[in-house]
Amino acid sequence: MPIFLNSESGKKTGIELPRENAGLMPSAAWKKQALGEEWQPGENLSAAIGQGFVVATPLQMAVGYNAIGTGGKVVKPFVIKRILDIDGKVVRETKPVVVRDLTQNKPTVFILILKFFKW
Numbered sequence: 001m002p003i004f005l006n007s008e009s010g011k012k013t014g015i016e017l018p019r020e021n022a023g024l025m026p027s028a029a030w031k032k033q034a035l036g037e038e039w040q041p042g043e044n045l046s047a048a049i050g051q052g053f054v055v056a057t058p059l060q061m062a063v064g065y066n067a068i069g070t071g072g073k074v075v076k077p078f079v080i081k082r083i084l085d086i087d088g089k090v091v092r093e094t095k096p097v098v099v100r101d102l103t104q105n106k107p108t109v110f111i112l113i114l115k116f117f118k119w
Helices: 028-035 042-048 058-069 107-117
Strands: 073-076 082-084 090-093 097-101
Touching: 058 073
Parallel strands: none
Antiparallel strands: 073 097, 082 090
């Protein structure tokens, strides 16, 4: 998961599928508690590119990168857009739901990231 989405990393996406697992975006505090070891400076780089102790599902990665495309809006993923009955009437329809706005937390950082991707 991209390091700039750190606040989102490790969270479940909320998709309506069974057994979704949370991921992990490690930190110095996590490493000290989990392994009893100090965080090394090189681990910042490893975590920033999704290596080291980072754990994320492909869906969590997709949600993270989708937030770039939506200007910082974290959208809850869904599998089924619309269910119709035999007569073609809508029984259930799923609309995109914004669960968080990353520009509200640290807007300056996110604006810099957006500028980077528009090079």
